[in-house]
Amino acid sequence: MPHARIDLHSSYRDRLPELSTAILAGMVKGFDMPATDLFQIFRLHEKGELVFGTAYPEPNREDIIFIEILASVGYGTAMKHQALVAIADEIENIGIPRQDLLLHVIEVPAGDWYSPGFAGVE
Template sequence: MPHARVDLHSTYRDRLPQLSEALLAGMVKGFDMPATDLFHIFRLHEKGELVFGTAYPEPNREDIIFIEILASIGYASTAKKHEALVAIADEIEKIGIPRDNLLLHVIEVPAGDWYSPGFAGVA
């Protein structure tokens, strides 16, 4: 039951539905998770609130979108997590946002640290 927290500039406000669809498509493809497992949080920021290097790792970054995927420890292997992050970047690139503007990572928490009715979160 991974969910995503996304920090991005407010200029993307009108594109949130597209971003959500692309993010979900990448997560479904990469993690082999059900498409109904949809939990996204978008936090919009004004210019100057997201600080980033334009030349790391390549001098192509014009903007930044931080994408944090929260998942249970062991939800996916290292290879599967990498596959999911690449799939997310691929899907977002399809809607016209350069992959150079993305910074994605997975944060893992113990299964017992989750709770949602119908999902105990305990292994």
């Protein structure tokens, strides 16, 4: 049950629905998960609240969108990379440059999640 936390500038407010769709599509492709597994948190920030280098790892970053994926332990390194690339591809397809993205996966042991019906936990 991976879910995403996304921090981005408030200038993207009107694009949240398409960003949500793109992120979910990348997660579905990359993690081979059902499209109904939709859990996202968008946190909007004003200019100056997101601090980032404009030239690391590559030059010409004009903005930043931080995407943190929380996922159960067990996805292999290749699958996690595949998912992150798929998310970046989907976001680039809606016109946001991939160099403006910073994505990572945080793994959480299955016993550290709670949702009724998830993994037999009630």
